Amino acid sequence: MLKEERHQTILSEVELHNRILLTDIAETLDVSIDTIRRDVKELDADNKLRKVHGGAISLGFTTNSTRNNNIYKLEEKSRIAGKAVALLKNGSVIFIDGGTTCLELARSIPLNLDLTCFTHSIPVAMELLNKPNVTVILVGGQVSKESQIAFGANAIHNLSEIKVDYSFIGTGYVDSHYGLTEFDWDIVQVKKAVIKCSKKTVLLSISEKLNSQHRYKTCDINAINTMITELDPEDDLLNSFKNHDIRIL
Amino acid sequence: MLKEERHQTILSEVELHNRILLTDIAETLDVSIDTIRRDVKELDADNKLRKVHGGAISLGFTTNSTRNNNIYKLEEKSRIAGKAVALLKNGSVIFIDGGTTCLELARSIPLNLDLTCFTHSIPVAMELLNKPNVTVILVGGQVSKESQIAFGANAIHNLSEIKVDYSFIGTGYVDSHYGLTEFDWDIVQVKKAVIKCSKKTVLLSISEKLNSQHRYKTCDINAINTMITELDPEDDLLNSFKNHDIRIL
DNA sequence: TTTATTATTGCCGTTTTTTGCTTTATATTT
DNA sequence: AAATATAAAGCAAAAAACGGCAATAATAAA
Known part of the structure; x- marks a missing residue:
């Protein structure tokens, strides 16, 4: 042997x-x-x-219980992460957004997968460092205290100089009619830049957020190529999204 | 089990x-x-x-149980951090390097201090997010798995566009004759860029590292304005540094 | 091909770590 | 203060780690 x-x-x-x-x-x-x-x-x-x-x-088994137990709807989020991971292939170049759902995706990346991974989220970067075969590239800029991601002119400029295969993003609110919206204007600006720098955009969102909206708009629902929720793709809750050109997983 | x-x-x-x-x-x-x-x-x-x-x-959420509390020579490092913090004034713009000593500095920043703080270290950034009056700006770039800092062309370029009052840096090895040296060439390049972008450079190093050297050189000992160890400034171990133009704390 | 070199593997004796037990000391409760 | 519970220290048996050694396999060189 x-x-x-x-x-x-x-x-x-x-x-x-x-x-x-x-x-x-x-x-x-x-x-x-x-x-x-x-x-x-x-x-x-x-x-x-x-x-x-x-x-x-296992490295992943660093039961950092503090975080693991405090994440809202962890069960759903790791289901979403599981579906998202299936999209990844060896050699993919991707971007991962901030937020607990995206963090869960970062955590779920298999150890043997070769990736180049951009992120502007500090917790996501931290998590990715545990993956030996992932090249981590940090998008710099001023860091938001609440969301722990880099934002602002510098971050947006840096994003304008890259092109990734997939970006995996979260959102505060999503609605089939109003699209993706946020509470914070600065966050919206970076998300726009992220979408612009990616060939395909994948939205990760728990079903609870469906049909909700807020003040500032990130993009139309059509700007999203794939939407992943914890639900079965055939679930009725997703009906209003089905007449758009989105793949639902 | x-x-x-x-x-x-x-x-x-x-x-x-x-x-x-x-x-x-x-x-x-x-x-x-x-x-x-x-x-x-x-x-x-x-x-x-x-x-x-x-x-x-449980420690609860009050204490910073964020992670890795088994830091080598923590006692010494937090003494160093204490001395370094004394250099900071409201409104200062500083850079903090990676490494456990610098992390300890980040941890020691008082909550009421107003700062603008650049860093290329993920753990340091993480720590600084807990300080409500510190504006955190992340220097992006590819991230080194071992040292958890951004390095490479992008990081160096970003550093070339800023100027800070103080940079606090660590080093792998330091010697009064050979200056600051490192085991890793890439790390040396970023450190050079850090020194270049700062009006004053402060070296944080435990005394154990004094009179040691390695392969690649970051800078001459003269490039350092202030050196902080856990020792009393009058300690004999620091003698060889005293005929250089360095302030020893 | 044959020979030299290196890497891998199992074995063995020694050292270190782990664990449960006992005894003695300390803390808490009534 | 007495009774009970918990902690600390020391001890011995077992398990695991370590380092050296030799046999064998794999690879490179002649």
Whole structure:
């Protein structure tokens, strides 16, 4: 059995169960515990997992419980993230917006996926640093205290100089007639710039936000190529979006 | 069951219920109370929770339990941060570098201080967002996985367009003769740009790093205006720096 | 092809870590 | 103050990690 094969097996086991015991793996793969120990040590050095006494744990399993438990409607958001991840291919160049739903997407990116990922969100950037195969590029600018994303002239200018395959964005409010709207004018400006710099725009939104609107408009609903909610695409709640040219997942 | 798993379980229980009893946890996880006691003791030492008689309580949201509290030589670094903060005045425009010492500085900024603060470090930016009177401006660019700072052409270009009153920088190695040096070439390039964009440069370094050197050079020791270590400025270890034109704090 | 070199793997003895138990000390409650 | 619960310190057994070593496999060089 090749070393590389073992590494793959170990990684997928870790991803699947969040943790493994060295003794278990050694028995499963029928090699000595020393070999497994060395394998895991290497994988740790490569930041693919975290080695602990007696075994290893997944990097994602850093149950930063404070955040995980405080996210509103986490269940729905991670469903959305799951669907979004399916759009990604090796080599994709993407942009990820701020907000808890997009953060969940960042968290869900598989460890073996090769990506170049732009973001103006500090928490998203933080999360992406845990992904060994993701190149992270930060869009700079003044940082908003509430939303923890860079905004303002500088951020918008930086965005004007890039073009990404997909951008994954969140929104404060969305309505099939009024489009995407926000409470904050500055945020609207950056979102516009994000949409402009992407070949395809994917909106991530929990169904609770559907049919709501606010003061400032980001874009028409037609500017969105794909919309992802936690609902089944055939759900009646999505009917009003179906006569637009949007893919619904 | 791995120790790490127990730690995670204990933490999430504490976050969930705000307080736990050691006996309860011991029974739940089916290990001896001594083991749990030791676990909780470690978690307390890492500032993940607070150990109390008979159990443990959550730190709550007040304390900055944001992350990684197992910083090497934290004591020294927060002494350094204390001295650095004394240089700041209302209205100052500063740059803060990455690294744990600079992070400690960011953490130590008093809540009532009005500042405009540039940084290319994600953890530093994260920390500064907690300061209501600090305007945070992120310097973008590709992000290094190990050092969690933006580097590369884009970051350097962005730095070339600003001028700050003070920059607070860390370094891998420092020597009175060879100046500031680093292990990583890319990092050196950004640091050069940082120094160039600041009226005054302040070096923060624990004394352990004095008289060490590495491959790539950031700058001569003369490029530094102020050097802060955890030592008394009169300490003999600093002698070799005294015949340079540096203020030592 | 044969030979030299390097990498990988299992084994073994030693050291470190972990854990439960016991004893003694300290805290809390009645 | 007495009774009870909890903490701390030390100890020993077991598990795991580490480092060196030698056999073998894989790779490069002659």
